[in-house]
Amino acid sequence: MVEKDLQRWYKFLGRPRPHELNREEIKLVAELHSKYYHPNKYHEPCSCNGKIYKQWINDLNQLI
Numbered sequence: 582m583v584e585k586d587l588q589r590w591y592k593f594l595g596r597p598r599p600h601e602l603n604r605e606e607i608k609l610v611a612e613l614h615s616k617y618y619h620p621n622k623y624h625e626p627c628s629c630n631g632k633i634y635k636q637w638i639n640d641l642n643q644l645i
Contacts, residue, residue, distance in 0.1 A: 582644045586613055590641060602634060610637050617644060 582590065593609055602610070607628055614637040615623040626633045 582613075582617065582641075586616070587645060589613075590645065594642075602628065602631075607634070610634055610641070613641055617641070 589609060590613065593606060596606065607625060611623060611625045615621075618640060628634070
């Protein structure tokens with residue numbers, strides 16, 4: 582992960598509500614996941630299914 586993205590990710594990991602995602606956090610997870618796992622395929626899954634976002638967060642944590 583490049584330094585700029587790494588800083589944003591560490592800030593995300595330190596958020597006060599670790600089990601909830603707001604709109605900005607959803608965009609960050611989707612942006613970084615698409616950048617590092619599916620280049621040029623930005624996609625925001627429905628936020629009603631937290632399982633996908635949990636998996637994406639785990640995927641991104643593997644990069645740090």
